[in-house]
Amino acid sequence: MTALPRALPLLGHAPWFALKPLDFLKSLSSHGDLVRIRLGPLTACVVCHPTLVHQLLLADRAFDKGGLLYDKLREVAGNGVGTCPASAHRRQRRRVQPAFHRDRMPGHAQVMAEEAATLTAPWVNGQILDVPNAMHRLTTAVVVRSLFDPGTDHSSIPALQSSIGALVDGITRRMTWPLPLLHRLPTRGNRRYERARLHVRHLTDALLSNLRATGSDHGNLMSLLLAPGTDGSLLSDAEVHDQVVTFLLAGVGSTAITLSWAWHLIGAHPDIQTRLHDEVDAVLAGRPAQLTDLDSLKLTGHIATETLRLYPPDSLLLTRTTTTDTELGGHPLPVGTTIAFSPYQLHRRPDIYATPDAFAPDRWDAIDKPAPGTFVPFGAGPRKCIADTFVLAQATLTLATLAARWQLSPIPGQTTRPVGQAVRAPHKLSMRLNQR
Ligand code: HEM
Numbered sequence: 001m002t003a004l005p006r007a008l009p010l011l012g013h014a015p016w017f018a019l020k021p022l023d024f025l026k027s028l029s030s031h032g033d034l035v036r037i038r039l040g041p042l043t044a045c046v047v048c049h050p051t052l053v054h055q056l057l058l059a060d061r062a063f064d065k066g067g068l069l070y071d072k073l074r075e076v077a078g079n080g081v082g083t084c085p086a087s088a089h090r091r092q093r094r095r096v097q098p099a100f101h102r103d104r105m106p107g108h109a110q111v112m113a114e115e116a117a118t119l120t121a122p123w124v125n126g127q128i129l130d131v132p133n134a135m136h137r138l139t140t141a142v143v144v145r146s147l148f149d150p151g152t153d154h155s156s157i158p159a160l161q162s163s164i165g166a167l168v169d170g171i172t173r174r175m176t177w178p179l180p181l182l183h184r185l186p187t188r189g190n191r192r193y194e195r196a197r198l199h200v201r202h203l204t205d206a207l208l209s210n211l212r213a214t215g216s217d218h219g220n221l222m223s224l225l226l227a228p229g230t231d232g233s234l235l236s237d238a239e240v241h242d243q244v245v246t247f248l249l250a251g252v253g254s255t256a257i258t259l260s261w262a263w264h265l266i267g268a269h270p271d272i273q274t275r276l277h278d279e280v281d282a283v284l285a286g287r288p289a290q291l292t293d294l295d296s297l298k299l300t301g302h303i304a305t306e307t308l309r310l311y312p313p314d315s316l317l318l319t320r321t322t323t324t325d326t327e328l329g330g331h332p333l334p335v336g337t338t339i340a341f342s343p344y345q346l347h348r349r350p351d352i353y354a355t356p357d358a359f360a361p362d363r364w365d366a367i368d369k370p371a372p373g374t375f376v377p378f379g380a381g382p383r384k385c386i387a388d389t390f391v392l393a394q395a396t397l398t399l400a401t402l403a404a405r406w407q408l409s410p411i412p413g414q415t416t417r418p419v420g421q422a423v424r425a426p427h428k429l430s431m432r433l434n435q436r
Contacts, residue, residue: 012038050373067319
């Protein structure tokens with residue numbers, strides 16, 4: 001294992017990670033397959049090689065959830081399915097998995113189409129759209145309606161959207177600058193984070209009591225959480241709360257970020273935009289996209305996949321901790337070592353993807369099944385994103401439905417870059433709407 005040079009006293013590599021996280025991550029693979037970095041008091045071993053990342057993700061007992069990211073996430077999501085240890089995971093995953101079963105997808109796709117119609121209803125020709133905000137509004141409504149309805153108060157969706165954003169920002173800040181004292185200071189950012197925590201808790205409690213009052217089985221995530229498990233056990237309110245927060249945190253922002261980057265990339269590549277319009281005109285002829293259209297929307301699907309490769313959302317460094325003395329790629333790793341991997345770093349390796357920084361949706365024509373560890377926007381193994389199929393469907397159907405009626409054009413002179421310390425939404429992405 002190589003120790004990354006240029007560690008500063010006390011701070012280690014935290015300034016480089018915090019100031020230029022994407023460049024920092026891209027540079028790591030030139031130092032080796034396993035690279036030791038230091039962020040303030042914390043040391044992590046970053047796995048840069050795809051085969052080793054795949055091994056890491058399959059061995060979820062030896063490399064359990066923990067380390068920088070998950071220690072911070074547990075402060076808000078407790079021990080939900082995304083943060084719980086491997087020993088509790090199989091049981092939890094079995095309970096929530098049916099919410100994403102193939103049979104439920106037509107219902108989810110219907111909600112996606114309805115929410116796209118609600119989003120675009122007030123749009124007017126020539127209007128300037130705040131793209132990340134609009135996409136966030138859309139994905140918040142889709143997740144809330146697909147997983148928790150009835151029982152949610154739809155008028156609270158904008159406030160919920162803002163609180164989830166504040167929570168994700170706070171967690172990312174706490175992860176990139178792991179100096180606990182900084183996060184106890186009464187700064188604006190810290191106060192916003194605390195307010196958001198309370199707000200999400202309050203909303204979840206309200207949701208729970210509404211649903212307990214109606215008590216019916218809607219077959220969605222919320223019903224699964226309230227029903228007895230396969231062993232007959234019921235979840236406590238605290239456990240239900242952890243799951244709800246987990247799904248809100250995991251589910252709302254990431255798809256919005258992907259859609260926002262996709263619009264930016266499409267707008268910046270007029271040739272792809274023309275081909276996208278040709279595809280959606282041929283398949284949809286102006287109507288909203290349905291689940292059954294997915295196979296015909298080949299280019300649209302490849303745009304979504306290529307966007308996830310270039311800008312895998314919220315996944316700067318995903319972390320694990322070793323539960324025993326172990327090894328990876330022949331490197332000994334003592335118990336308690338923090339291990340990390342970065343989808344962004346893997347997706348930008350020139351030895352895996354030719355011209356890795358280029359937006360080239362057609363590259364996916366030649367890739368049937370990516371080699372293990374080379375395309376991991378959703379992770380892999382037992383802890384792989386529970387909603388990967390849902391997300392790919394949502395991204396493809398939403399891009400197609402909107403592109404069938406609207407063209408989103410870049411504003412001349414506007415420069416776009418990732419905002420903040422994670423692969424988040426593009427910074428200040430406004431685009432002009434033109435009715436087609
Ligand atoms: C573009 C969209 C999304 C991306 C890129 C994404 C990415 C990921 C990744 C990388 C993981 C694994 C993390 C790790 O191994 O440490 C994960 C797990 C998870 N995601 Fe997603 N996600 C997305 C959307 C969603 C949505 C829409 C939901 C739910 C509504 C969701 C729910 C979850 C849950 C519950 C887990 C934990 C799974 C487990 O540990 O069993 N995600 N996601």
